[in-house]
Amino acid sequence: MATLFDPITLGAIEAPNRILMAPLTRGRATQAxxxxxMMAEYYAQRASAGLIISEATGISREGLGWPYAPGLWTREQVEGWKPVTDAVHAAGGRIVAQLWHMGRIVHPDFNDGAAPISASATTAPGKTRTYVTGxxxxxxxxxxxxxHDDIARVLDDYAAATRNAIEAGFDGVQLHAANGYLIDQFLRDGSNMRDDDYGGSIENRARLLRQAIERLVAEAGAGRVSVRFSPNGDTQGVIDSNPEPLFVHIGEWLNTQGIGFVELREPGPEGTFGSTTQPPVSPAFRKAWKGPLVLNQDFTRAQAIETVESGSADAVAFGRxxxxxxxxxxxxxxxxxxNADEMATWYSRGPEGYTDYPTLEAVNA
Structure with a gap:
């Protein structure tokens, strides 16, 4: 029987334990x-994770609508990531880049006034900050x-970002297909009203996902590719009327690709970001998808241990x-x-609340 603290093989990555660091947006990069x-120090400090999944990282200017989030589409960005991956590896860790296109969540201020793209002409709920609005x-x-031209361009951007991630020293890439961002906007029928070959049926709505996975695999190799989903409940206004058959279909298709692992984000009624009373899809997905399954849902230590030991998942990703x-x-x-985290410094610009949290060894000393 596996435990939370046992090693695990995640495709081409050998992880020393089953405690993954979930992607955590921190807003410490430059405006470019x-x-x-400072990011090299931050990630190296956390290198004892079985695997670090980087903060969500933009694949293009068009697809990134979060102030001071990092990217992987320019030469300067690639060179900026190299000291980060070097530091993680020097500390004995492993790190993959999470590739991000935010779709309709990108405010026009980030793109010289141009409207964002999505599956359909829809508007995300809520408000956001930009460099213009402060x-x-x-x-x-x-x-x-x-x-279709937009979709072809986005797929090219995913491929280029994957090449850049490998050049920057990442051990692999994760496709961000969760949390109401572009891929999720195509997957779920609450935001996808298309009547072409990217809309309507489950197979059509999953087409962009399949094409993106294929492009990532072609660049990095299947064992260095993973994907993250948030299959149940409303996330940033994105929801599906019947998510279980959608994600079972996806899990069955992913078996044919041989990717390293799948991560599911399933918040409960009191989730940190978003909450739902909708039953979790992970039990049905577990039966469909035969590879390593990672769950992320505000786990306590006891819940994480039980989840792995029961076989409900192979590993657990912790965020906060x-x-x-x-x-x-x-x-x-x-x-x-x-240690308790300080919300006021989650997205602040400096080292406070970023690289200054003490280790257990430091506290005991």
């Missing part, structure tokens, strides 16, 4: 989306339905606990107290 030296939030703008606990695997192993 270039990683800064601390003032503004409503999202209506997206335009992506044309890694913010304030760079040595989280050791703390979980010892059942030691956790």
């Amino acid at each position: 989306s270039v990683p800064v030296p 601390n003032d939030k503004v409503p999202y703008a209506e997206a335009r339905a992506a044309t 606990p890694f913010l304030a606990n760079p040595d989280l695997p050791e703390r979980l192993r010892r059942d030691a107290p956790l």
Whole structure:
């Protein structure tokens, strides 16, 4: 029987434990989306994770609508990531890049006034900040339905970002297909109203996902590719009327691709970002998908241990606990107290609340 603290093979990656660091947006890059030296220290501090999944990283200017988030579409960005991956590897860790296109969540301010693209001409709920508005939030703008030319360009951007990630020293890539962003906007019928070969049936709505996975695999190799989904409930206004057959279909298709692992984000009624009373899809997905399954859903230590030991998942990805606990695997192993994170510094610009959280060893000393 596997435990949370046992090694696991995730495709081409040998992880020393089953405690993954979930992708955590921190907003410390430059306005040109270039990683800064402080990010190397931050990620290296957390290298004891079985695997680090990087913060969501833009594949293009068009697809990135978060201030000071990093990218992987320019030479400067690639060079900025190299010290980060080098530092993680020097500390004995492994790290993959999560590739991000935000779709309708990109405000026009990020793209010289151009409307964002999505599956259909829809508008995300809520408001956002931009470089133009500063601390003032503004409503999202209506997206335009992506044309076939747009889709071809996005797929090229995914391929280029994958090449750049490998050149930058990442051990692989993860396709961000969750949380109401572009791929998710195509997958689910609450945001996809198309009547062409990218809309309507489950097979059609999953077409962009399949094409993106194929492009990532062609560039990195199947064993260095993974994907993240959020299959149940409303996320940033994206929802599906019948998610189980959709994600069972996806799981069965992914078996034919041989990718490294799948991560599911399934918040419960009191989830950190988004919540739902909709039953989880992961049990049905577990039966459909035969490869390693990683769950992420605000787990406690006890819940994570039980999840792996019961076979409900092969590993658990922790998000917020890694913010304030760079040595989280050791703390979980010892059942030691956790540092509390400060929400005020989640997305601030400096080292405070980023690289200054103490390890257990430092606290004991």
